[in-house]
Amino acid sequence: MKEHGRATFLRLTQPAPALLPHARWLLLLFTVAVSINVLTLLYFGGAGHSAIWLLVLIDLVALAGSGYCLAQMLRVHEQAIANQARLTEQIELRDARFRALVQNTSDIVVILDATGQVVYRSPGAERADMLPPQVLTGSSAFEFIHPEDVPRARAFLQEIFQTPRVNLTRDLKLRRADGSWRDFEVVAINLIDEPAVAGIVVTCRDITERKLAELALRASEARNRALVDAIPDMMFRISRGGIYLDFKPSNRFTPLLPSEAFLGKRLSDSLPTDLAECSLRAIEQALETGEPQILEYQLLHEGELRDYEARIVVSAPDEVIAIVRDVTEPRRLEEELRETQKMESIGRLAGGIAHDFNNLLTVIGGCSELLLLDLPENATDQRETVGEIQQAADRAAALTKQLLAFSRKQMLAPQVVQLNEVVAETSAMLRRVLGEHVQIALDLEPALGTVRVDRGQIQQVVMNLAINGRDAMPSGGRLTIATRNARESGGTSHQDGGSTIGEFVVLTVSDTGSGIDAATRARIFEPFFTTKE
Incomplete structure (x- = not known):
């Protein structure tokens, strides 16, 4: 107005x-x-x-x-x-844009009435190979939903009625014209009270490929996780600045600290200063060159000094993955292998020497026998001297047999022997080997049972134990070799995990020395372990 x-x-x-x-x-x-x-x-x-x-x-x-x-x-x-006139033109332009958007979008736009009937469908339904317009329009939307998804769809529709003018989303399987099923993301909004619409506007987007990609991604992640979990090593994700970002534990050994104690913190908060600095240099070197870095170090873990090897590789522009492995046992096995190879070399050398020495002893023994044949019976002193030469040659021959057994060039020859006799023979040799400052005492069971052993091997065992006892008594002492009968009813455990049942003969070598400390006793049955330099 x-x-x-x-x-x-x-x-x-x-x-x-x-x-x-x-x-x-x-x-x-x-x-x-x-x-x-x-x-x-x-x-x-x-x-x-x-x-x-x-x-x-x-x-x-x-x-x-x-x-x-x-x-x-x-x-x-x-x-x-x-x-x-301009306003009218703008309205017409807006309507044209809207029509172009609806008609050319790849999504399917439909309008449902309050009963779920399709009253409008966009051309996108045809491009998506859905049912023809004459079939789709006027039909119930539930006819095109997979039977397994119908209950969810009905609940979805009920929720739409209860929350007007709010966009709600569900993933449903819809049927195409060829009868196949595709995954769709369904977005619906209740505009029934809007006079210009008077319905539920539903937008459907085909997400089948995305679903397949997600399934493939989850399968790939599961495979990668299985591969990572199969790795027995610890894995750390560390930033350029040396901050722990993530951690995968090992199924063979535990970290120095629980993960909650170091995640989000710096290397220097959990490692010795020199090791933390060395690790930071290795991380920087890996990030600069792109080449894996290997770091070897030792840490005291649960009271034992352990060997570790860390392989540092680049995983992101400013991140690395550190794969940490406890190499204590492999290093020990490597050392044992080297010791075995060394002992084999010594054995081959000893075997060669034993063969040559045995040849010389054969000559000495043969000449001694010829000399005894030439000496008259009344040459008592000379015959005793030659007899001592023969005895020394025999003892030397026994030593060569032990060397050959050590070098594994002599086959073991088990036989039934009286262990007391073997101990008596060996003790006579030990008196000269151990020296006068060590007193040898024998405590032998008179009614000792017989055993089936290799005589030379038993002598070598007694010799080794006696020498160890002498080394434990540098100022002199008493070495006792004892034998006794024993009967076991079972349950006695041994290093090899077996048990003993029956009658046995026990051979004991003891001394009055300083004894064996706990650390040495813990390793006494390890192959090639020795306290000798």
């Missing part, structure tokens, strides 16, 4: 694009009316133009002494008409 003097015009309906051609006619109408009130309803419009109705109230007033009438009119402004 707009006033100009006493003339008032009221527009009732939508504007027309062309009002100016009627302005002259309206002005003429006003000028012929004198001193009367005119109320009229005017129509403007034409072909190709929107109609406009004007309710015109005309108050014609005779001015005192003027002698003429003044008619006033509110004319329609040309600028307002132009603005209205």
Whole structure:
């Protein structure tokens, strides 16, 4: 409503694009009316133009002494008409854009009524190879949902009714025209109370490929996780600055600290200073060169000094993966292998020497026997001297047999022997080997049972134990060799995990030395372990 003097015009309906051609006619109408009130309803419009109705109230007033009438009119402004035309154009452009968007999107847009019937479908349904429009439109939406998903879809529809004007999302399987099923992401909004829509707007996007990619990704992650879990080593993800980001434990050994004690913290918070600095240099070197870095170090873990090997590889622009392995046992096995190889070399050398020495002893023994044949019976002193030579040659021959057994070039020859006799023979040799500062005492069981052993091997065992006892008594002492009978009823454990049942002979070698410390006793049955340099 707009006033100009006493003339008032009221527009009732939508504007027309062309009002100016009627302005002259309206002005003429006003000028012929004198001193009367005119109320009229005017129509403007034409072909190709929107109609406009004007309710015109005309108050014609005779001015005192003027002698003429003044008619006033509110004319329609040309600028307002132009603005209205632009508004109409914008509305039409917006509608065109909307139609282009709906008709060309790859998504399927449908509108459902309150019963779930399809009242509209977009062309995207045809491009997605869904059912033809004449079949889709007017059908129940549940006809195209996989039977397994129908209960979820009904619950979804119920939720849509309860929450109007809110976008809700579900993943459902929908049927295509060829009968196959595809995974769709369904987004729905309840606009039933919107007069221009009066329905539920549903947008469906085919996510089958995405689902397959997600399944493949999960399968790949599961395989990678299985591979990582199968690795017996610890794995650390560490930043360039030396901060622990992630950790995978080992199934063979535990870290120095629980993971919650070092994750998110720096290397220097959990490692010795020198090792932390060395690790940071290795991390920086790996990030700069892209080459794996190997770090070897030792740490005290659960009271034992353990050997570790860390392999550092680049995993991201500013991150590395450190694969840490406890190499204590492999190193020990390597050392044992080297010791075995060394002993084999010594054995081969000893075997060669024993063969050569045995040849010399054969000559000495043969010459001694010839000499005894040549000596007269009354040459007592000379015959005793030659006899001692023969005894020494025999003892030397026994030593060569032990060397050959040590070098594994002599086959073992087990036989039934009286262990007391073997101990007595060996003790006579030991008196010269151990020296005068060690007293040898024999405590032999008179009714000792017989055993089936290799005589030379038993002598070697007694010799080794006796020499160890002598080394434990540098100032002298007493070495006792004892034998006794024993009977076991079972349950006695041995290093090889077996048990003993029956009658046995026990051979014991003891001394009055300093004894064996606990650390040495713990390793006494390890192959090639020795305290000798």
